[in-house]
Amino acid sequence: MNQLYNSPSHLLRPLYAVVLTLALVLGSGLSAPVLAQGGCASCEICKDPTRIPDDPCYGNDPVTEVPQQVITPRGRPAVITPSSYPTQGQYIWDHGATTDSITVGPGTYPFTYHTSPGCSTSDTVTVIEVDVVQVAVNVFLEGPYNPSGLMNDDLRASGLLSPTEPYTALGHAFTAHAGAAMDPAFMGDNTFTAPVDWVVVELRDPFAPNIIIASQPAVLRRTGEVVGPDGQMLLMENVLAGQYLVAVLHRNHLGIMTNFPVMMSPNSADPVNFNSFTTPTFGINAQKPLPGGQMGLATGDANFSHSIDAGDRSAAWNKRNDQGYLLQDVNMDGVVNAADRSLIWNNRNRTQQVPN
């Protein structure tokens, strides 16, 4: 008994006592599993010290993290890869797979994650198919446009770029992915493909251009390429293959829309190059010529009202010298100053040509 009381790990004492009592009460026939799992000596192996650092015996359950629901384009299997702690266990899926990662179609997939000695935890993933179409759009923003042919990414480089889409907070309603967050690896891209800002992409009815079929947040790269928040090809959800008008909106530039229907399907999309002066756009004088023969969205809508007027100049004046991710920073360099007010003045009286 002296040895036990002198143990440096005095936290173990009560559990040893429980184990000893259980062993005496249950006898040899039932005791083995309880003894194997009941003490800290074993559950220490299973518990996750980074999550429950103060609990000396969190329990026998390993921790797994997996999305409850995975949405996949129709006809394309989803790859499901749970993460787990500790990592040296084994996945056993109810449908028979024993690999960590599974590639499956729509359905419900329960699994159990086992670690030694006899610790396990269970969870379920549901895979749902949705109809998607690919969207391939290129567009430049006048504000951050650099005559080199790329847009500047000062907001990202200064750590000011919003990690989540800003449009829901501005009152814009999306049909999918409201509140989307940018993939951290994509946000860390500091090359010529780095993210510049969030945009809104809409698909509209070619016979009724004011009717929005789909609206999702997307991200603009320095090259002008519009991609999903994960940096991959933009997929618009709950849309059947067909022809749609394509619109791109931005929080402080005037949005733009094609003047022709664009064919798109789950596996392909006709590219829309808004940065080319040969691409017809809806309305009159919808874009601005930029240096180097490119076209771009006109900047200066400092209050997201879809027109540029005295209200924008006042907004920028009222925020002068403020730094941050701000509507009034219409050249998107991270600060509101005279350069922004000058751009707003130059584009005064312009109105967005995308129909309401």
Ligand SMILES: [Ca+2]
């Ligand atoms: Ca405005």
Ligand SMILES: [Ca+2]
């Ligand atoms: Ca600025």
